[in-house]
Amino acid sequence: MSLSRTVRHAKAILTGFKYLFAGPRLTLMYPDDIQELPEGYRGMIEYDWDSCIKCSLCAMVCPADAMKMYVSKEESEREGKVVKRPGINYTRCIFCGFCVDICPTDSLRFTKVHDVAYYTYEEQIYPPAEFSKGVPRPLYLREPRKVRAVLDERRGIRYEPARS
């Protein structure tokens, strides 16, 4: 056993000890803590019924066939022609945000909601009427603490309670 190898063994073990007694921790304690996401996070999508001009660009650009144009029965009858509005299928959505970016009237918007669980497959499909009611609020067993990620020179990443 050469000397340099022994030194390397010692260095490895000492580094281990250093972290055993003084290391940082990077864990985000989800779901007790939930992270406040940055501006522009591509989460679930919000739909504004009134400003929509029914151009169907969102459905055309959707790469996953998640956004579809639904015939809006009531409006079609009222206006005497076929009126279609977008609805979304979250079992397919890949959160690329192309629909939001192409919407010419900003009727589709990003929200920061992403951690929603569903009981059934059907619940995840939102026809226009439901789509326009906004995104579901995630249910937590205990009210979580909002934290934000602080990038830190010494500890890498640190989660601090968010100022609300």
Added chain:
Amino acid sequence: MDILKLLFEPYIFIPLVFPGLVAAFLLLLIIIWLERKIAAKVQLRYGPLYVFKPLGGVIQTIADLLRYLFQEPIVPREADKLAFLMTPVFLFGLAYLPVVAVPISPTYYAFRSDVSLLIVMALTTLAPIFTVLMGWSSNNKFSLIGGVREGYLVISYEIPMFLSAISMAILYKSLDLVEIAEAQKGLWGVILNPLAAINMLLLMYMSTSKFPFEIPEAESEIVAGPYTEYSGIIYGLVMGASYVKLYVLSLVYSILFLGGWNPLPINDPMVAGAMLFVKAFLLVALGAFLRAVYPRFRIDQAISIGWKIAFPLSLISVVISLLLIMGGVSLVVK
């Protein structure tokens, strides 16, 4: 009342309570949790936490044990059923058997023998046979390779480990563990013959498949080695066996090198036992800590460490002991 008294008779108390079954079980519960906690701390995370949160998830192992209990133990159709089911029991039993010959105080022991060191060392060599058998009886290629690896490891650590232990026996001129411990009232064995101490520590971790010698059950190569086909509580048994073996060897190591129950303030079996237990526990914990530092060696590298490094070192440590004796270092209580 008589039954309680009977319980404290050494020949019952030592195998069943301390340092035997109950203590081993307690240690098992704590050390598996601690191993995960230690690794987690080094790895910038928390480890098990949510089962009894105030104490950092200390009863996680109990929760795991319950899960093992209720999990269906699956016996592969192609396996040799008798051997498959019997080996874990023998493995666990034999891993823990040597404890009967370990004394816990100068006056408290199940039985005293002139050759108790040899008895303990001999009994510890029985368990690996069943690991090899386990690999064979599973009828799985990965299990087989794991069993063969265990076999190769056994022949490369056994002889140097014996020699290291014997070198201490030479130094103390005794094979009796009680006498060996008593001889270290002044200087501990680790100071007199540090080479043997380091060597034996290394071989102890090697014999119980601790990192960096976690070779027979190397996950990324052979799934879980001999244990691949085991599930449910019989898997729990085989997993516990290697910890129990490490615990027993740590007790012996403490007696050989770390003064046993010395320094002893009062000659009370409880105090002496606690002293011994703490030392053994720290050794097991050190083994757990090494998981966070080392990856694993390859089998051929481990074998060459056994024969090319540990074996010469053990011979040298025998020579050191002989020189010390001839130099007139008299420590033997007679």
Added chain:
Amino acid sequence: MRLDDLRKEIEEKLNGLGAEVSSKDPNLIEVRVGRDKLVEAASKLREMGLDHVKAVTGIDYPKERFEVVYITSSYSDSLSHFLVNLRVSLPYDDPRIPSLVRVWPSVLYQEQEEKDLLGIEFEGNPRMEERLLLPDSYDGIPPLRKEFKVRVEGIDA
């Protein structure tokens, strides 16, 4: 080295093989050869220092032809900037082509993939009998052929 120089060099090298050489800015050279001269042309290019193949593209023009493009280049400093496409047309009813695995070992898996997905036979490639990406039991139209249709949904629900 400039693109035109490389083109001239290739033209000289492949003289007599009936190769059409053209170039496209900034760094692309197209070499079109007949199937019977492919191995020879490839060996010549290899001699010039084009030491590996980046991609083998098979293109299906239904009822007309198959095209196989070997996108080759070099790891040497002087040539690594350039890409040289070696292009072969195959008759549609006879998609066989001599394998270039002897010239460029790097095409082993790429040719096997094109065989697997497009049904082009690379004669001399040792892996022609084995499936690569498709299941071993697959026995339909090679999926990258145009006659293999993918169901497409419209934008309507």
Added chain:
Amino acid sequence: MISSGERELELLIGPQHPASGHMRLVAKVDGDVVVELRPNIGYVHRSVEKLAEVKKYLQIIPLVERPSLADTTANNLAYVMALEKLLGIEPPERAKYLRTLLAEINRIHSHLYGLGIHGVMIGSSTAYMWCFGDREPFLELAQELTGARLTYSYIIPGGVRRDLPAGLGERAERVLRYMENRMRDYFNLYFNNPVVRARLEGVGVLSRHDAINLGITGPNLRASGVAYDVRRAEPYAAYPELEFDIVTEEAGDSFARVMVRVREIVESMRIIRQVIRKIPEGPILHESYEKLIPPKLRESMKQRGMVKFPSVFANLRVPPGEAISRVEGGRGEVVFHIVSDGKLSPYRMRMVTPSFRNVILFEHLTRGVRVADIPAIYGSLDYFPPEADR
């Protein structure tokens, strides 16, 4: 099991195996020595090339990202570059710098991913946890820039989707300093650990000649002493204006491949610093697209730093022709070959990923190694089965 008279044992490693990934390695072993090993891939083939023929040009962006999740930017960038060649447009300067920034952040966390997986393959769970933990600050930066953790879909024809958020440069600097400090501990505990050295040095040696011959790419090529990097060979994005070295190692063994990745992380950090210092002001979307956006939207888009797509993007038409693009991703060179016939979808799209080009190494490097070396070599290749299967 083995019949009498037979020496070799056939081991089927994967697809259900802790360290096989989504593939099967068919190994013939004689004792502890591997006689022959053949990779059996295709378990996660998702027919990207065929799907591209029915998807519209913009819809292919998320599609090409999916096969290599840890290294999405390389595929995204390579595809868009091929598209831009066909469209004949050049993104504005600021967009080029932003592309470079994301590509380098992605290279760092892709390398950390590979190093971590390699660590656990040779048994060091600490290396795994450290690498994955330290990916987190980089993912956080990327998330702030793009709005997603891994599937960025950030690069679009003619530019990028988001502008640099205020203060990101400063936060990035903090992360880089953190990583530099951590590197020392990585070396002490892992890279210089004698057990790691024993497991990796001299294992799976790839000679310079073989590396070139087999068309190997990325860090695996550079570890064999070939100084080839697309960022130098055919510079793209902002690389012509940035200073960086091509990292090479001479040994060609598993450890050299690991070292190339580690040193490339350091090199990428150097590039990120330069990008943040040098990034010019200006638009982030090509003017021909920007002028198609309604004026009111254009205003708010500039304010928020988030690009709106012009409506032509929904049905982007690309002139007929062929284009080939290549990009140096984390794992190596990504090559896209697009054949357009002027319609809404490519006529043929060929996507060659680095893992697919490196898959040949499994049979080449494993002849005569020991069983325990299989994961040590596998991990050192940073091979990602979905990326190879596409």
